[in-house]
Amino acid sequence: MRKYYLDNLRWLVILVLFPYHVLLIYSGIGAYYFHVTDSAIADAFILSFAPWFMQLLFTVAGIATYYSLRKRSSTEYLKERVTKLLLPTAAGVILVIPLSVYYGYLFNGYTGNFLSFWVNHLSHPLQNMENGLLLGPLWFLLYLFIVSLVALPIIMKYKNSQWRIPIEKVTVPKLLLLVIPLAIGSIFLDLYPDKSILQFFLLFLFGYFLLSDDSIQQKLEDRRWPLFISFLVLTVIYVVITVPSLSSAGETAPATALTLSSIISLLVLKLYVNAILWLGVLGVMGMGKHYLEFKNKKTLYLSAVSFPIYIFHIVWVNLFAYYIIGWIPDMMVLQVILTLALSFVFTIATIEVVRRIPGIRFIFGIKG
Secondary structure (H helix, E strand, C coil), rough: CCEEEHHHHHHHHHHHHHHHHHCCCCCCCCCCCCCCCCCCHHHHCCCCCCCHHHHHHHHHHHHHHHHHHCCHHHHHHHHHHHHHHHHHHHHHHHHHHHHHHHHHHHHCCCCCCCCHHHHHHHHHHHHHHHCCCCCCCHHHHHHHHHHHHHHHHHHHHHHCCCCCHHHHHEEEEHHHHHHHHHHHHHHCEEEECEEHHHHHHHHHHHHHHCCCCCHHHHHHHHCHHHHHHHHHHHHHHHHHHHHHHCCCCCCCCCCCCCCHHHHHHHHHHHHHHHHHHHHHHHCCCHHHHCCCCCCCCCHHHHCCCCCHHHHHHHHHHHHHHHHHHHHCCCCCHHHHHHHEEEHHHHHHHHHHHHHEEEEEEEEEEEEE
16 A cells, blocks of 8 residues: 655655755855855754755655565666656756756856856866766755665565564664664765765665564654654754854864864764754654645645656746845845745746656656
């Protein structure tokens, strides 16, 4: 039986990307295409979601792979990964991301036309890969493709073996201990800026081998409130401590020598952030199973177009942000509301246009 709550969690997380990317424009966290000001509200929002929401998508993808391989062969699964992930990534890198980056360049003073920018942008793939401009948010699709590809031989070997994980012995406290390998994994293999593919690989495997089991999902539902409240408490502490330090970072950012104390501090921080991540994944899954196991026309539609929303939203966010910030400067709240509303409407409109063009919809992985 299909788990509709997993579909609903997926499209809900993807919709969070609208306010997430809009508010990055007003945040001092990371490096977005353009930056207007530093808002503590924007920082708090970003910090509340950054540790866990994309990680949840990889976990759900691992669970979905478990169900997919029950009715598909490994060859069929790989073909589906290519058409749904790899091909749209390539199409997006060529046709979508350059336009979103272009508006960032315009905001920062670039005066050339788009065609010249597009040619120059695609002429320096390694440089733009290193600084995050080649893929933009499409890193998720590429990472998920790589993770699926690497995980498949492990999964098939397990399926063809006699040994089985003793699921009946897996308790919620034992699941919580997985924060340790996640914290260690988060330190290594950043193929894309500040995003460890090893950590996402582990989440995918945890989803496939553990969280796909009905009894484990039931345990998460039964413990949903302790897990979710613990997640909220750690998140609030993290935000309260981190936001003030961001506002003063520009004044107190001298280079610090690598010492034993600094290494220990880094490891403790990694463990703390990954505790937020893992409690968030487990707690949100438990809440989702209890409250989101339903379907209607709207949820089925949003589930069907969730990945296309992911691909196209960034262009409209950046386009409308660029023009709206210029039209109504110093009005952050109105800028955010208008950018959110218009980018969502135009993203859905783009999907509806593209899905009616057979060749174009195929390269973006959209069903007719």
